[in-house]
Amino acid sequence: MTEPSYLRDTVLPQLPPPLVDRGIIKWIRENLFSGVLNTFLTLAGLAAVWWLLAASLPWFLHGVWDANSLGECRSIIAAEFGEGAQGACWAMLRERWHQFIFGFYPPEAYWRVGLAFVLLFVALAPVLFTEVPRLLLWGTVIYPALGYWLLWGGSIWGPVVAMAGFGLLALVFKLLRPLLGVPVAGGLGFVAAVLWWLFAQGPVAGLLAGVMPVGLVPVESDRFGGFLLSIVIGVTSIAASLPLGILLALGRRSDMFLVKTLSVAFIEFIRGVPLITMLFTASLLLQYFLPPGTSFDLILRVDILVTIFAAAYLAEVVRGGMAALPRGQYEAADALGLDYWSAERLIILPQALKISIPSIVSTFISLFKDTTLVSFVGLLDPLKGISTIVRADMAWKGVYWEPYLFVGAVFFVLCFSMSRYSMYLERKLKTDHK
Amino acid sequence: MKKSVFLGTLAVSGLLAGMAAAGTLDDVKARGILNCGSNNGLTGFAAPDANGNYQGFDAALCKAIAAAVLGDASKVKFVPLTGETRFTALASGEVDVLIRNSTWTFSRDTDLKFDFVAVNYYDGQGFMVKKELGVSSAKELDGATVCIQTGTTTELNLADFFKSNNMSYTPVTIADDSEGQRQYVAGACDAYTTDASGLAAVRATLPDAENHIILPEIISKEPLGPVVRHGDNNWGDIVRWTYYALVSAEENGITAANVEETASTTTNPEIKRLLGASDDNLGAMMGLDKEWAKRAIAAQGNYGEIFAANLGESTSIGLARGLNALWTQGGLQYAPPFR
Numbered sequence: 001m002t003e004p005s006y007l008r009d010t011v012l013p014q015l016p017p018p019l020v021d022r023g024i025i026k027w028i029r030e031n032l033f034s035g036v037l038n039t040f041l042t043l044a045g046l047a048a049v050w051w052l053l054a055a056s057l058p059w060f061l062h063g064v065w066d067a068n069s070l071g072e073c074r075s076i077i078a079a080e081f082g083e084g085a086q087g088a089c090w091a092m093l094r095e096r097w098h099q100f101i102f103g104f105y106p107p108e109a110y111w112r113v114g115l116a117f118v119l120l121f122v123a124l125a126p127v128l129f130t131e132v133p134r135l136l137l138w139g140t141v142i143y144p145a146l147g148y149w150l151l152w153g154g155s156i157w158g159p160v161v162a163m164a165g166f167g168l169l170a171l172v173f174k175l176l177r178p179l180l181g182v183p184v185a186g187g188l189g190f191v192a193a194v195l196w197w198l199f200a201q202g203p204v205a206g207l208l209a210g211v212m213p214v215g216l217v218p219v220e221s222d223r224f225g226g227f228l229l230s231i232v233i234g235v236t237s238i239a240a241s242l243p244l245g246i247l248l249a250l251g252r253r254s255d256m257f258l259v260k261t262l263s264v265a266f267i268e269f270i271r272g273v274p275l276i277t278m279l280f281t282a283s284l285l286l287q288y289f290l291p292p293g294t295s296f297d298l299i300l301r302v303d304i305l306v307t308i309f310a311a312a313y314l315a316e317v318v319r320g321g322m323a324a325l326p327r328g329q330y331e332a333a334d335a336l337g338l339d340y341w342s343a344e345r346l347i348i349l350p351q352a353l354k355i356s357i358p359s360i361v362s363t364f365i366s367l368f369k370d371t372t373l374v375s376f377v378g379l380l381d382p383l384k385g386i387s388t389i390v391r392a393d394m395a396w397k398g399v400y401w402e403p404y405l406f407v408g409a410v411f412f413v414l415c416f417s418m419s420r421y422s423m424y425l426e427r428k429l430k431t432d433h434k
Numbered sequence: 435m436k437k438s439v440f441l442g443t444l445a446v447s448g449l450l451a452g453m454a455a456a457g458t459l460d461d462v463k464a465r466g467i468l469n470c471g472s473n474n475g476l477t478g479f480a481a482p483d484a485n486g487n488y489q490g491f492d493a494a495l496c497k498a499i500a501a502a503v504l505g506d507a508s509k510v511k512f513v514p515l516t517g518e519t520r521f522t523a524l525a526s527g528e529v530d531v532l533i534r535n536s537t538w539t540f541s542r543d544t545d546l547k548f549d550f551v552a553v554n555y556y557d558g559q560g561f562m563v564k565k566e567l568g569v570s571s572a573k574e575l576d577g578a579t580v581c582i583q584t585g586t587t588t589e590l591n592l593a594d595f596f597k598s599n600n601m602s603y604t605p606v607t608i609a610d611d612s613e614g615q616r617q618y619v620a621g622a623c624d625a626y627t628t629d630a631s632g633l634a635a636v637r638a639t640l641p642d643a644e645n646h647i648i649l650p651e652i653i654s655k656e657p658l659g660p661v662v663r664h665g666d667n668n669w670g671d672i673v674r675w676t677y678y679a680l681v682s683a684e685e686n687g688i689t690a691a692n693v694e695e696t697a698s699t700t701t702n703p704e705i706k707r708l709l710g711a712s713d714d715n716l717g718a719m720m721g722l723d724k725e726w727a728k729r730a731i732a733a734q735g736n737y738g739e740i741f742a743a744n745l746g747e748s749t750s751i752g753l754a755r756g757l758n759a760l761w762t763q764g765g766l767q768y769a770p771p772f773r
Binding site for chain 2: 223
């Protein structure tokens, strides 16, 4: 045997793939120019983006922040970028931003709105994130009264005594549940709370205010506007419509004829009516139903009807989640000997709600955006109400895109956060079979 | 059909509310504040400024009424109302008086059970076109595209005008004034039509105002005025005569600045009666005190001053008095005698 003239003793190092088959070029070839059709679509897409940017970018780049009127904006743009140049007049926002955010809320009380907004997140944290200490849930419980007091002002005892009504409800419920069961105990608790609000609320609050006057300067509802109004209506109706919607969904699936019929009638009636109709009902019709002279706050009226509207939609969303559960889950709950409320609370609802998270959050997002419709009943929503006011000023008449873009951007931030949270929640609760 | 049912409902409910709430003057005095239904934002007429205070031609009348009735021009709560909610808000008693550039028409006065107590602004529908179109009269607009707000009387007036002149047009419907201005500037329509006061405001804010003209034809009558409910004539009188006090003050040269001085120095018996400087007590005849008119004039000035401050030629809107000049200067503003 002769020695081979050459023996490789090490493996050759791998060569990098050819230039066209690696890195960004490969990605582009595979994803953007893989065929005739794909190439064409890529070029068309690029052309569309180019066209959009070419049309809008100069307008954004020419934006003016420092001017006192639209005319001044125009002359600054003309001076800097030549005659006929178009540009955004953001100066309008610099002068009027506070109206878009707070409406006509008194400026010396803006801190109250800010504080209420920050506390809102403190109150929401234990609900949204299970890592937060459970003790903070008590903060969530008292937040409605606290937020109301901060925003509307007045004596602190009104909201406190109103919250005591809920405390009474909880107490009656807790004492009577072992004897009478969930529905009757809940009903009696509700009756007790209503009696409290009707007859004890005024005298007790008055007495306490007399003994220990603590209060903020009251702010009338007609000072509310802009995003303050949208968020107040959005948050309260979101918070109130979820429990109401779950109750309606349970009612619709109930075996009891009356409960089922009433729930179905309520849901179908409300879902069959446009939101604008509900708003007009709130602003116009209720005035006739109520005794003359009672002036029932318009924001409250609108809030109640928006809540009812959202609850009807949520009821159907939650019912869809329940319908998606296999029958075995219900049977297993029965086999464990759980009663109806325990079964719903421990087995059915946690799963049904998890399934419905995307739809529930979609409903919330669209509800929040729908709060701009209150401009039709003369409330000052940020999109139309405040924009109209700003444009009515001779200095800013003719400003068109700027308010819309600003309001749209703020709405996007808020709605996008809600959407990201729902995806986080879905991932966290994901227990399905991989 | 739909409209008549709606109006009928409004009328019935207005009647009920009217019966329930007789004695608006007492209500206002007890409340200590005047609820004034106003526009939710119309240039020159009523709109909140950067500090949230309502300013404008209509808003000034609200303040004058508050000054006459309550003695303080700041005791007004402005309730912003849309075109849809304004009449119901008045009928249901949510507002005491509606001063929201509302046109006085037959059905509103009768069927809706309201009273238009005066006309504080005589408006009319006009057209604005670009100069380069080469049109000098609305009669030459045959075949034009016209930007027009939907669901308003201006839409019906436009149709009537073109039909009666045997011309055709293509409507470009818009939702509100800002959109109309946008479409017109972008060239979506040859002509923009709305109330002449609105056209003037739009034209004043165009970057090239000199290239646009407002055509001479006014194709409709739009008498705008304060409105009250049927059934409380005393309250209607108060609103009406507060307004006439402002007109009469202009006629007699009484201004916000000189009203105090005039009241003590004048020898003209009518001015004395108006300002409560004589023995006649005109205010008592409608449940007010002697100096109601003096306070109303001192609040925002006389009619001419209010016009000049909010709409007139010194403002950027720059409207001429036109029909709204005093009768002595060829206009229609005419106050009955204070006697």
